[in-house]
Amino acid sequence: xxxxxxxxxxxxxxxxxxxxxxxxxxxxxxxxxxxxxxxxxxxxxxxxxxxxxxxxxxxxxxxxxxxxxxxxxxxxxxxxxxxxxxxxxxxxxxxxxxxxxxxxxxxxxxxxxxxxxxxxxxxxxxxxxxxxxxxxxxxxxxxxxxxxxxxxxxxxxxxxxxxxxxxxxxxxxxxxxxxxxxxxxxxxxxxxxxxxxxxxxxxxxxxxxxxxxxxxxxxxxxx
Numbered sequence: 001x002x003x004x005x006x007x008x009x010x011x012x013x014x015x016x017x018x019x020x021x022x023x024x025x026x027x028x029x030x031x032x033x034x035x036x037x038x039x040x041x042x043x044x045x046x047x048x049x050x051x052x053x054x055x056x057x058x059x060x061x062x063x064x065x066x067x068x069x070x071x072x073x074x075x076x077x078x079x080x081x082x083x084x085x086x087x088x089x090x091x092x093x094x095x096x097x098x099x100x101x102x103x104x105x106x107x108x109x110x111x112x113x114x115x116x117x118x119x120x121x122x123x124x125x126x127x128x129x130x131x132x133x134x135x136x137x138x139x140x141x142x143x144x145x146x147x148x149x150x151x152x153x154x155x156x157x158x159x160x161x162x163x164x165x166x167x168x169x170x171x172x173x174x175x176x177x178x179x180x181x182x183x184x185x186x187x188x189x190x191x192x193x194x195x196x197x198x199x200x201x202x203x204x205x206x207x208x209x210x211x212x213x214x215x216x217x218x219x220x221x222x223x
Contacts, residue, residue, distance in 0.1 A: 045087050057084050060072070162214075
C-alpha cells in the first residue's frame with residue numbers, strides 16, 4: 001500500500017512539474033511576421049480549381065520553441081472558403097520557422113496569424129497555347145499508378161492537365177483542363193504523378209527564368 005501511495009505521489013509531482021515548466025505560447029500582433037525556414041506549397045484543390053474558386057484563407061498557427069508548427073486553426077472569416085481550407089491547413093502544418101526569441105534572447109513558443117492565398121493562373125495566359133518547342137525539357141518523370149478500380153472496369157483514356165512550373169522547373173499547380181474528357185477514375189492518379197515531374201527552367205529571350213503554364217497529356221492504356 002505504501003509503495004502504491006509513493007508511486008501515486010511521484011506521478012502527481014511529475015504532473016505538477018510539467019505544468020509549471022510548460023510555457024504558454026505568446027500571441028503576436030496580427031501584423032507580426034516570422035521568418036520561414038521550410039515552405040510547402042499548398043495543393044490547389046481540384047474541385048476549387050474546376051469551379052474557378054480563388055481566395056484567402058486566414059489561419060492561426062502555433063509555433064514551438066524549435067520553430068515547428070504544433071497547431072493550426074482556421075480564423076473565422078466573412079468570406080469562408082470551405083474548398084480551400086483543408087489544403088491550407090495541411091500545407092501550414094508542414095512549414096517550419098526560425099525560433100522566435102524574447103527580449104532576453106530565449107526561444108519561446110508563439111501564436112501568430114498566417115494567410116494562404118489561392119489564385120488561379122491568369123486565364124488569358126493559361127488558355128493561350130504554348131508552342132511545343134518552348135516547353136522546357138522534362139528532367140524528372142514519374143509514371144502514374146494505374147488505379148485498381150479503373151483497371152478492373154477496363155477504363156482507359158487521356159487526361160489533359162494544365163500545369164504551372166516555377167522558375168526552378170518544379171510543378172506548382174496542376175489542374176484538370178476543361179477540354180479533358182471527364183475520367184473520374186483516372187484523374188487523381190494523373191495529378192499525383194504530374195506533381196512529381198520536374199522540368200528545366202523556362203527562360204525568356206533575355207535569359208531570365210520565369211514561371212510557365214502549359215498543357216500536358218497523361219495517357220492510361222491497358223496492356
